[in-house]
Amino acid sequence: xxxxxxxxxxxxxxxxxxxxxxxxxxxxxxxxxxxxxxxxxxxxxxxxxxxxxxxxxxxxxxxxxxxxxxxxxxxxxxxxxxxxxxxxxxxxxxxxxxxxxxxxxxxxxxxxxxxxxxxxxxxxxxxxxxxxxxxxxxxxxxxxxxxxxxxxxxxxxxxxxxxxxxxxxxxxxxxxxxxxxxxxxxxxxxxxxxxxxxxxxxxxxxxxxxxxxxxxxxx
Numbered sequence: 582x583x584x585x586x587x588x589x590x591x592x593x594x595x596x597x598x599x600x601x602x603x604x605x606x607x608x609x610x611x612x613x614x615x616x617x618x619x620x621x622x623x624x625x626x627x628x629x630x631x632x633x634x635x636x637x638x639x640x641x642x643x644x645x646x647x648x649x650x651x652x653x654x655x656x657x658x659x660x661x662x663x664x665x666x667x668x669x670x671x672x673x674x675x676x677x678x679x680x681x682x683x684x685x686x687x688x689x690x691x692x693x694x695x696x697x698x699x700x701x702x703x704x705x706x707x708x709x710x711x712x713x714x715x716x717x718x719x720x721x722x723x724x725x726x727x728x729x730x731x732x733x734x735x736x737x738x739x740x741x742x743x744x745x746x747x748x749x750x751x752x753x754x755x756x757x758x759x760x761x762x763x764x765x766x767x768x769x770x771x772x773x774x775x776x777x778x779x780x781x782x783x784x785x786x787x788x789x790x791x792x793x794x795x796x797x798x799x800x
Contacts, residue, residue: 640691732770735797
């Protein structure tokens with residue numbers, strides 16, 4: 582009986598240590614900017630509640646401003662102002678063709694695959710990955726999109742892989758399916774990232790049960 586209890590205790594300890602190690606790894610997906618200790622990583626800059634979105638096609642609008650004061654003045658109800666990569670950004674979720682007052686238009690990314698009955702929140706991140714860095718398998722409760730300023734990223738899902746690179750097509754991934762991200766190429770990846778998630782759910786959930794095929798590292 583004592584031996585059985587001891588074995589059970591050892592097994593339980595192993596499970597706890599394994600879960601703790603996985604939680605530490607999954608925490609590397611993205612962390613709050615307040616916990617930042619270096620440049621490299623994925624850092625959450627802000628989260629803004631959107632509520633239900635307007636009818637029709639929804640896009641992510643990216644504009645820059647000379648000062649934060651000007652960006653705040655131009656911000657609408659679905660806008661967020663962040664300072665990232667040495668610039669002041671007004672990031673807005675709104676209908677196709679929406680424009681703020683002033684500023685410089687950088688990109689309009691969409692349409693984003695959203696549901697009309699869902700209340701959304703926009704989580705924005707600054708991602709800096711050196712070539713070869715990965716994010717563990719995970720899912721999102723809404724679409725994810727990137728605006729890549731430099732470098733290249735490969736994203737594998739059960740449907741295949743997508744490549745996002747500076748100056749190329751924008752990556753948009755619907756919420757739900759698992760994904761695994763790898764920084765590819767030879768240049769450091771720098772990107773603004775949006776997760777437009779269901780406000781009633783976590784934006785990101787680890788997906789350890791899904792094993793990618795290694796499409797992003799295959800030669």
